[in-house]
Amino acid sequence: MASTVPYRPKAGEIPTEPGVYRFRDAEGRVLYVGKAKNLRARLSNYFAPLHTLHERTRRMVTTATAVEWTVVASDVESLNLEITWINEWKPPFNVRFKDDKSYPYLVVTMADEAPRAMVTRKRAIPGARYFGPYPKMWALTDMLDILIRMFPIRTCKDSDYRRAMASGKPCFAGQIGRCFGPCSGKVTIEEHRANVDRFVAFMQNQDPRIVTELEREMRAAAAVQDYETAARRRDQLQAANAFFEKSAMVLGERVDLDVFGIEHDELAAAVHLFIVRGGRVRGERSWTVDKELDVPLADLVDSVLQNAYSDGILPPAEVVVPELPDDAAAVETWLGGLAGRRVRLRAARRGDKAALLATAAQNAKQTLMRYKTQRSSDFTTRSRALEDIQEALGMTDAPLRIECFDVSHLSGTNIVASMVVFEDGLPRKDEYRRFTIPASTDDTDSIHQVLTRRLAYLAPREASEASEASEASDPSEPAGAPDPTGAPDEPAATAKRAKFAYRPNLLVVDGGQPQVAAAARALHESGVTGIALCGIAKRLEEIWTPDSDFPVILPRNSDALFLFQRVRDEAHRFAITHQRQRRKRDISTVLSEVPGLGPARVRSLLRHFGSVARLRSASETEIAEVKGIGPTLAAAIRQRLSAELAPERG
Numbered sequence: 001m002a003s004t005v006p007y008r009p010k011a012g013e014i015p016t017e018p019g020v021y022r023f024r025d026a027e028g029r030v031l032y033v034g035k036a037k038n039l040r041a042r043l044s045n046y047f048a049p050l051h052t053l054h055e056r057t058r059r060m061v062t063t064a065t066a067v068e069w070t071v072v073a074s075d076v077e078s079l080n081l082e083i084t085w086i087n088e089w090k091p092p093f094n095v096r097f098k099d100d101k102s103y104p105y106l107v108v109t110m111a112d113e114a115p116r117a118m119v120t121r122k123r124a125i126p127g128a129r130y131f132g133p134y135p136k137m138w139a140l141t142d143m144l145d146i147l148i149r150m151f152p153i154r155t156c157k158d159s160d161y162r163r164a165m166a167s168g169k170p171c172f173a174g175q176i177g178r179c180f181g182p183c184s185g186k187v188t189i190e191e192h193r194a195n196v197d198r199f200v201a202f203m204q205n206q207d208p209r210i211v212t213e214l215e216r217e218m219r220a221a222a223a224v225q226d227y228e229t230a231a232r233r234r235d236q237l238q239a240a241n242a243f244f245e246k247s248a249m250v251l252g253e254r255v256d257l258d259v260f261g262i263e264h265d266e267l268a269a270a271v272h273l274f275i276v277r278g279g280r281v282r283g284e285r286s287w288t289v290d291k292e293l294d295v296p297l298a299d300l301v302d303s304v305l306q307n308a309y310s311d312g313i314l315p316p317a318e319v320v321v322p323e324l325p326d327d328a329a330a331v332e333t334w335l336g337g338l339a340g341r342r343v344r345l346r347a348a349r350r351g352d353k354a355a356l357l358a359t360a361a362q363n364a365k366q367t368l369m370r371y372k373t374q375r376s377s378d379f380t381t382r383s384r385a386l387e388d389i390q391e392a393l394g395m396t397d398a399p400l401r402i403e404c405f406d407v408s409h410l411s412g413t414n415i416v417a418s419m420v421v422f423e424d425g426l427p428r429k430d431e432y433r434r435f436t437i438p439a440s441t442d443d444t445d446s447i448h449q450v451l452t453r454r455l456a457y458l459a460p461r462e463a464s465e466a467s468e469a470s471e472a473s474d475p476s477e478p479a480g481a482p483d484p485t486g487a488p489d490e491p492a493a494t495a496k497r498a499k500f501a502y503r504p505n506l507l508v509v510d511g512g513q514p515q516v517a518a519a520a521r522a523l524h525e526s527g528v529t530g531i532a533l534c535g536i537a538k539r540l541e542e543i544w545t546p547d548s549d550f551p552v553i554l555p556r557n558s559d560a561l562f563l564f565q566r567v568r569d570e571a572h573r574f575a576i577t578h579q580r581q582r583r584k585r586d587i588s589t590v591l592s593e594v595p596g597l598g599p600a601r602v603r604s605l606l607r608h609f610g611s612v613a614r615l616r617s618a619s620e621t622e623i624a625e626v627k628g629i630g631p632t633l634a635a636a637i638r639q640r641l642s643a644e645l646a647p648e649r650g
Helices: 039-046 055-063 075-089 137-150 158-167 189-205 209-223 227-245 297-308 328-339 352-377 379-393 443-455 459-473 491-500 513-526 559-592 599-609 612-617 620-624 631-644
Strands: 019-024 030-036 066-071 096-098 105-108 117-120 129-131 257-264 268-277 280-290 318-320 344-346 401-410 413-423 433-437 506-510 532-537 542-544
Touching: 019 039, 019 075, 030 039, 030 055, 030 075, 039 066, 075 297, 075 328, 105 189, 117 137, 129 189, 137 189, 209 227, 257 297, 257 352, 268 297, 268 352, 280 297, 280 352, 297 328, 318 352, 328 344, 352 559, 379 559, 401 443, 401 559, 413 443, 413 559, 433 443, 443 506, 443 513, 506 513, 506 559, 513 532, 532 559, 599 612, 620 631
Parallel strands: 257 318, 318 344, 401 506, 506 532
Antiparallel strands: 019 030, 019 066, 096 280, 105 117, 105 129, 257 268, 268 280, 401 413, 413 433, 532 542
């Protein structure tokens, strides 16, 4: 392999100023766009020896045939130029966002003569003010009904408005009291514009003091016997109370911020956004991201913000993210330019904002899990994934039954393993199996033991089939000959074993070359043939096969790699679950050996600390605080736990 690519610029050619760079292929297509504070320092990373690059970065660099750059005056200019070029060329190796344009927005068409409030999914209406996005169309429609009662403005279609203004007859919505535009005759164009300005100002700040103001105006109108105005203010007050009751207060009344929770792995990421206005969560949305290159979280945050505040979406005064990007100051300046005021970018570490960020991250984790599950469960997608796996591994048939194995232990002790089964790309949880390994030297030995035990169920079956074929071809062998092993017939055991003995097309182990070699040795020793074998390494998501010095690299966003990843993750989850269950049983056994500590006190300890991990990390003083546990007993418990327990490994 060459040490680097032939189009690498000569030393000193790349400037050290900030700028934007782009990689192109032989046809001139832009493959990747990036920005840098120092172009020379950033690009030198791509032209390092090829064997040191991440596999997918290496694929991008070797696919390209040229690199270009544009020097700019500041980091902010480089950020704006990067956004422009990504939107224009949509490079295949840049982060790709999904599902972002399917969310509804509340829009006010400020460029119209009589601005209109409406719900839409379009994001490029000229001169319009956007609020949202919101997760549910019905929820946004209900909210708009409430807001229109608070701020009577036009909601009818443009065609209805023009027809009503030309004829002098209110539109249908105006006749039934659902639209309060100028065509209704109740307000002038100027008065309507004033109402629109109040509506927009409220949507920007959502100040709850409007409730007090409406109540004061209602009482003042009633005091002078202006009951018609008092009734209108009463209805508006009821609408305002209903609006604020629909969202819970999570922060101070004057707090406006957006909170981005992000969950990501080597292949994809999910983003969950909480929109907080006036201290209340006014909206939320989730979307997924395909990562062609394995970018760090800081760079991913940069891309997420670029996508979130495109097409006229304005940022609030504060944006909370899980990690600040490297050019945080430039991003703040860019956001401030969009909002027309200073915007602060921060990574919350403690307090209420950090708690809200943690909730957003938890929602993002669920979104990523659903995205992977849905992608793996679609029939067309599953079929394509199985065909790609068949081609990549050189199998004669598609792997309709995949069995994946993973090992989990506690610092080399209490070793367990899991076997998960996927048929036609879907999990068969009724056929999952768990293994307990009494002793092992390392993970490869554990893999060898587990595969040996699993394949033992197939070996007798294949030997029996071979024997039956031999009997059919040799008439000298009498029918019904005794079993040479002398094992008695066990109909119940045989029926139970039949499901477990269903033959897999592909065996997958969690690990790289060493684990695959151990599994291959077990497969060879069992005498079972015709089963493919591979391993998936966590760090680079590489697929290793026996007797190969190089991994199989599947396209980063391929359905085959997603299926491999889901199978591996399911095996890991199942193994860890089994490990934790055994750990809970084992901790009770360990504690019961402490003199003076009976079952009731063991239950009290576990109930008090809530988990084994917390109990293990507790000090003698904390243990002594449990009801029925004194200092002497706490010291004995602490000593026993220190001798027996260790951090979990999987």
